[in-house]
Amino acid sequence: MDTAPLRRGSGSERGAVSLEVALLIPALVLLAALTTASWRVHQVRGDAQSAAETAARAVSVAAGPAAGVSAGTQVARADLAGTDCRNLQVGIDASGLSVPVGSPGVVGARVGCTITMSDLLLPGLPGSFHISAQAEAPVDSHRERGS
Template identity: 40%
Template sequence: MRRDQRGNAAVEVVVLVPALMALVGLVVAGARVWSARATVDEAAHRAARTATVISDARTSAALGREAGLRNLADLSCRPSAVVVDATALSRPPGSPGEVTATASCTVALADLLLPGLPGRITITADAVSVADRYRGR
């Protein structure tokens, strides 16, 4: 006894296509967030490391911030910010010092059109670089 099978393929497509589109959207969102996390982490480390190679605290903070922002320029995230604290470099030679950097970036997810996803997510990373204790400051 054979039943009429016409229309079954259309029903299967209507059920499967949204599920597959949601799966693809989740993969794209995950890749976008993963890539942004790696780039923001790299920007924070680059900013801290760049700031430790300059002797002047004010100049090193500005150059570190610039290096971090340059690293974030490749990432399509707005707004992005890099904050460098290089006050430890103004201490006298022989005293320990650390430069800290914080990088943050807001990644847009609203264009993926998936229900339940936030419109954007902010990613933040911190890094610390130790300044050479015996170099001239």
């Protein structure tokens, strides 16, 4: 049995844990910020697509083109209220409501907005991203329409 006392290091490894932590923390912060940015883009893309689909459906059941544009715009804005979307742009194509009864028609909605990333403090990441989505909906060809 060896009864030699345990030898401590010569001191060359002193501070190694501090150095590892100093290198690890920025990497973890960067990973957390990238994850947050990715989640934010994914969430707003889903919100924008949902708003475009809802707006297109609202246009498709409107009485006429003017009412369709108004309804689609209101629905899209209401759907995106309270989200991270800024500088919202809504475009409505209600031309499908102008076709004669008995003819098939299609209406559409396009939604665009900007999301900011400047609060994440990521070097090299742009300060904002533009997100856009579009959707179409069929118009009931046998329903009477107004003007």
